[in-house]
Amino acid sequence: MTVKALKGFKDILPGEVRTWQWIEETARNIFHRFGFAEIKVPILEKTELFQRSIGETTDIVEKEMYTFTDRNGASLTMRPEGTASVLRAFIEHSLHLRPSGQRLYTIGPMFRHERPQKGRLRQFHQLSVEALGSERPELDVEVMAMAALLLQELGLSVSLQINSLGCAKCRPAFNRALVDFLSSHGGGLCEDCERRRHTNPLRVLDCKSVHCQEKYSNAPAIVDHLCKDCVDHFRAVEQGLTALDIPYQVNPLMVRGLDYYTRTTFELITDALGAQSAVGAGGRYDGLLGQLGGPDLPGIGFGMGVERLVLLLQQFEAAGASRMIDLFLIALGKDAFAKGFKLVHALRAAGLQVLMDIEGRSLKSQMKQANKANARFALIIGENELQQGEGVIKNMTTGEQSTIQLPENGADEWHVTLLDKLRTNYSH
Ligand code: HAM
Numbered sequence: 001m002t003v004k005a006l007k008g009f010k011d012i013l014p015g016e017v018r019t020w021q022w023i024e025e026t027a028r029n030i031f032h033r034f035g036f037a038e039i040k041v042p043i044l045e046k047t048e049l050f051q052r053s054i055g056e057t058t059d060i061v062e063k064e065m066y067t068f069t070d071r072n073g074a075s076l077t078m079r080p081e082g083t084a085s086v087l088r089a090f091i092e093h094s095l096h097l098r099p100s101g102q103r104l105y106t107i108g109p110m111f112r113h114e115r116p117q118k119g120r121l122r123q124f125h126q127l128s129v130e131a132l133g134s135e136r137p138e139l140d141v142e143v144m145a146m147a148a149l150l151l152q153e154l155g156l157s158v159s160l161q162i163n164s165l166g167c168a169k170c171r172p173a174f175n176r177a178l179v180d181f182l183s184s185h186g187g188g189l190c191e192d193c194e195r196r197r198h199t200n201p202l203r204v205l206d207c208k209s210v211h212c213q214e215k216y217s218n219a220p221a222i223v224d225h226l227c228k229d230c231v232d233h234f235r236a237v238e239q240g241l242t243a244l245d246i247p248y249q250v251n252p253l254m255v256r257g258l259d260y261y262t263r264t265t266f267e268l269i270t271d272a273l274g275a276q277s278a279v280g281a282g283g284r285y286d287g288l289l290g291q292l293g294g295p296d297l298p299g300i301g302f303g304m305g306v307e308r309l310v311l312l313l314q315q316f317e318a319a320g321a322s323r324m325i326d327l328f329l330i331a332l333g334k335d336a337f338a339k340g341f342k343l344v345h346a347l348r349a350a351g352l353q354v355l356m357d358i359e360g361r362s363l364k365s366q367m368k369q370a371n372k373a374n375a376r377f378a379l380i381i382g383e384n385e386l387q388q389g390e391g392v393i394k395n396m397t398t399g400e401q402s403t404i405q406l407p408e409n410g411a412d413e414w415h416v417t418l419l420d421k422l423r424t425n426y427s428h
Pocket of ligand 1: 130
């Protein structure tokens with residue numbers, strides 16, 4: 001008998017790895033543009049770290065962690081998420097004292113013993129982002145804007161839902177209202193809810209049982225119990241999103257499955273993945289650093305599931321919309337090839353995605369290749385054009401053509417001229 005991989009643990013084979021790399025490259029690129037730096041933290045931590053941060057009475061800690069006792073009798077856990085480990089490292093290395101220590105991201109595997117299904121694994125991967133040190137609503141907006149931009153650059157259309165979970169000041173009054181509601185409407189709850197309504201009432205709203213959820217459809221909503229500071233904060237977040245033209249919906253029922261959240265929470269939702277509709281999710285955790293023994297700094301972050309992004313991209317490409325490259329350079333003849341070869345290198349160095357045929361094929365065959373590569377533009381350099389120092393740009397979507405002056409020697413700043421030309425061509 002051969003040995004197979006564990007249930008819910010997946011091999012990622014070479015063809016698929018390219019999509020993974022592309023997602024990670026795009027994410028790193030965007031995170032860096034927003035001033036985030038990568039941190040790498042261990043996969044294994046003391047169990048206590050997750051109990052104290054995610055919360056003792058959450059599904060993750062109660063039912064889903066891979067916990068074991070090591071040879072020295074210590075209780076260790078394979079991390080079920082990234083936030084706790086990043087915050088532990090932040091405290092341990094006093095990163096608040098470093099200028100670049102407050103905007104961090106990490107990418108890697110997480111482990112939850114859930115029932116595997118499409119988009120839900122036991123080993124899955126997250127892009128995990130944390131921004132620490134400010135309670136300004138602008139930070140919430142920046143973090144959500146970054147998540148939205150990442151999805152946009154990946155070509156995915158996902159909707160943003162937001163909510164506010166209040167703060168230490170207004171949560172107790174909401175908890176009381178919820179407990180009252182549960183005492184008058186709560187008979188026949190599942191075992192977990194029955195227990196949690198005494199230990200951690202907010203958690204019942206996150207129950208996966210349809211029966212319990214039906215009972216909670218008229219439960220008090222936390223947005224109706226926010227204190228003035230939380231209302232103002234939430235309004236400012238909404239205004240900030242609107243100012244940046246980021247569409248969102250308020251979902252007053254969203255509670256999230258981790259205990260550390262305060263104020264803004266958000267989820268990036270798709271209807272293309274069946275039951276596993278959250279591609280990413282996150283929120284504020286203003287008391288958490290202090291709770292873990294660190295400086296009393298607020299923070300906000302999110303996690304995005306790489307497997308879910310891959311599934312979405314695969315569906316998108318199966319529907320015929322594959323990723324485009326910027327330009328395919330078609331050179332005809334020896335001199336044009338030498339010139340084109342140099343230009344392609346200079347354009348790639350300037351950050352454009354460019355392909356070129358190096359086999360000296362015919363115009364027709366190179367055009368076919370450009371189509372197959374899904375190029376936005378073709379730049380054609382034939383012998384005649386070369387003599388006049390010109391190339392022909394063809395918009396591969398509209399078929400429109402125009403000429404562009406080629407650079408004499410190097411191509412140092414020429415890509416700027418080319419980009420200008422492509423932009424004007426692209427806009428009609
Ligand atoms: P989370 O909602 O538990 O939040 O997970 C974030 C994302 O990870 C989900 O939206 C989903 O895309 C992905 N994910 C979670 N579980 C699985 C699974 N079993 N299989 C596949 N993908 C999964 C957190 O983990 C927080 N640490 C996010 C955060 C960071 N909040 C603040 N900072």
